[in-house]
Amino acid sequence: MTNAVPQQSRARFDRWGPWALLAAGAVAAALSARPVGMDRTATAVSAVLVAAAAVLQGCWARLKRRRPGPSRTGVCLYVLRWANGFVLTWINPFFAFYAVTGYYTASVDLPRRLVLPGLFLTAVTMAGSEVGGWPPHGPVLWLGFLLVLAVNMVMVAVFTRYAEQEQARALVQAGTIAELERTNTALEQALRENAALHDQLLVQAREAGVADERRRLAAEIHDTIAQGLTGIIAQLQVVANAPDLATARTHLERASRLARHSLGEARRSVHNLAPVALAADGLPEALRKTVGEWGERTGVRARFTVTGTVEQLHDEVSATLLRIAQEALSNAARHARASRVGVTLSFMGDEVTLDVRDDGAGFDPAAAAPRTRAGGFGLDGMRARAERIAGSLAVESEPGHGTAVSARVPLVRDDR
Incomplete structure (x- = not known):
C-alpha cells in the first residue's frame, strides 16, 4: 500500500x-x-x-x-x-x-x-x-562551463548513488514485506491446522477418557461385584445341600454379608471411591480381613503377613494393591485347587511389595498369556493396575508346583 x-x-x-x-x-x-x-x-x-x-x-x-x-x-x-x-x-x-x-x-x-x-x-x-x-564566449565562460559541468557531474553522481541505495532499500523492504506476508500466511495456516488438531485431540482425549472409565468400571465390577456374586452363589449352593437348618442359616448369613459388601463396592465403584475394606481401615488391616474372609469362605488355609515398617499409603496405592490381592485370591479359588495360600505385604524403603503364593496346580505363564489377554481381567488386569501407578507385576508358576504373584509399586505416602 x-x-x-x-x-x-x-x-x-x-x-x-x-x-x-x-x-x-x-x-x-x-x-x-x-x-x-x-x-x-x-x-x-x-x-x-x-x-x-x-x-x-x-x-x-x-x-x-x-x-x-x-x-x-x-x-x-x-x-x-x-x-x-x-x-x-x-x-x-x-x-x-x-x-x-x-x-x-x-x-x-x-x-x-x-x-x-x-x-x-x-x-x-x-x-x-x-x-x-x-x-560559451571567451576563456572565462569556457572555464565557467567546465566548472559548472564538474559541479553538475558531482551532484549527478551523488544523487545517482543515493537513488541506487534507496532503490536497493526499497527492494529489500519489498522482499521483507513479501516474506512477512508469506510467513503470516503460513502462520495463519498453521494456526488453522493447530485449531483443527486441538479439536481432534479434544475428541480423542474425550474418547480415551470414556474408554478408560469403561475399563475401570469393568475391572471394578470384575474384582468386586462378580467375585461377590460368585461367593454368594457358592454359599447358596451349600445352603441347598445343607444337612440341617443351623448350617443353612450360617451360610445364608455369609451370603447376606457378601451381598451387602458387593452393594457397597458397586456404589463406591460408580463414584470412583476406595474399596469398602479401606473405608475405615488401612491397607494391612484391610488385607488381613480380606484374606481371613476368603479363607473362611473357601475353606483354604490362608495366612497374611506384614514385613517392614508400616506406612500410611496413598489411597490409590492402597486400592491398587487390595484389588490385586482380591484378584489373585479369586484366581487361586477358581483355578489353583490349593490347600494353602500366603499373602505378604512388605514395606521396603521406597517400594511396597505384595506377594500372593499358593501350593496349587500351577500353570505355564507363557501358554496362559494369550488366553488371559483374550479372556478379561485376570493377570493382564492386575498388571495394568500396577503399571497405572508406575509399578510392575511378576508371575512365577509351574504346573504342579503352585503360583506366586508379586506386585511391586512405589511407596507413596498419604500426606493428609
Missing part, C-alpha cells in the same frame, strides 16, 4: 512530465526570444524542433506502453531527445526546461552501463545553459 502511491505518482510524472517541461521551455523561450537575440530563422527552427520533440515524445510513450524498461529503441530515442534538447538550448538557454528531462529518465530508459554517459550528456547541455547559452 505504501509503495503503490509513489509508483502511481512516478507513472503519472513519466507520462505527463516531459510534455509539461516541453511546454514550459517553449513558453519561456518565446517570452525571452528578443532579449536573447533570436531572429526569425532561429524562431522557425525552434518551432520545428519543438514539434519534432512532441512527435518523439509520443513515440516514446507508445514504446513504453508496449515494452517498459531499457531497450535499444529506448537508447536511440534518448539520444535523439538529448540532441534535440541540446540544439534547442543552443538556440535559447531557456529550453533547458525541456533538456532537464534526461536527468530523471536515464536510470529508467537506459541500460545500467549507459546511465552515467547519458547523465553526462544531459549535464553538458545543462551546464551550457547555466553559463548563458551555447557556445
Whole structure:
C-alpha cells in the first residue's frame, strides 16, 4: 500500500512530465526570444524542433506502453531527445526546461552501463545553459562551463548513488514485506491446522477418557461385584445341600454379608471411591480381613503377613494393591485347587511389595498369556493396575508346583 502511491505518482510524472517541461521551455523561450537575440530563422527552427520533440515524445510513450524498461529503441530515442534538447538550448538557454528531462529518465530508459554517459550528456547541455547559452564566449565562460559541468557531474553522481541505495532499500523492504506476508500466511495456516488438531485431540482425549472409565468400571465390577456374586452363589449352593437348618442359616448369613459388601463396592465403584475394606481401615488391616474372609469362605488355609515398617499409603496405592490381592485370591479359588495360600505385604524403603503364593496346580505363564489377554481381567488386569501407578507385576508358576504373584509399586505416602 505504501509503495503503490509513489509508483502511481512516478507513472503519472513519466507520462505527463516531459510534455509539461516541453511546454514550459517553449513558453519561456518565446517570452525571452528578443532579449536573447533570436531572429526569425532561429524562431522557425525552434518551432520545428519543438514539434519534432512532441512527435518523439509520443513515440516514446507508445514504446513504453508496449515494452517498459531499457531497450535499444529506448537508447536511440534518448539520444535523439538529448540532441534535440541540446540544439534547442543552443538556440535559447531557456529550453533547458525541456533538456532537464534526461536527468530523471536515464536510470529508467537506459541500460545500467549507459546511465552515467547519458547523465553526462544531459549535464553538458545543462551546464551550457547555466553559463548563458551555447557556445560559451571567451576563456572565462569556457572555464565557467567546465566548472559548472564538474559541479553538475558531482551532484549527478551523488544523487545517482543515493537513488541506487534507496532503490536497493526499497527492494529489500519489498522482499521483507513479501516474506512477512508469506510467513503470516503460513502462520495463519498453521494456526488453522493447530485449531483443527486441538479439536481432534479434544475428541480423542474425550474418547480415551470414556474408554478408560469403561475399563475401570469393568475391572471394578470384575474384582468386586462378580467375585461377590460368585461367593454368594457358592454359599447358596451349600445352603441347598445343607444337612440341617443351623448350617443353612450360617451360610445364608455369609451370603447376606457378601451381598451387602458387593452393594457397597458397586456404589463406591460408580463414584470412583476406595474399596469398602479401606473405608475405615488401612491397607494391612484391610488385607488381613480380606484374606481371613476368603479363607473362611473357601475353606483354604490362608495366612497374611506384614514385613517392614508400616506406612500410611496413598489411597490409590492402597486400592491398587487390595484389588490385586482380591484378584489373585479369586484366581487361586477358581483355578489353583490349593490347600494353602500366603499373602505378604512388605514395606521396603521406597517400594511396597505384595506377594500372593499358593501350593496349587500351577500353570505355564507363557501358554496362559494369550488366553488371559483374550479372556478379561485376570493377570493382564492386575498388571495394568500396577503399571497405572508406575509399578510392575511378576508371575512365577509351574504346573504342579503352585503360583506366586508379586506386585511391586512405589511407596507413596498419604500426606493428609
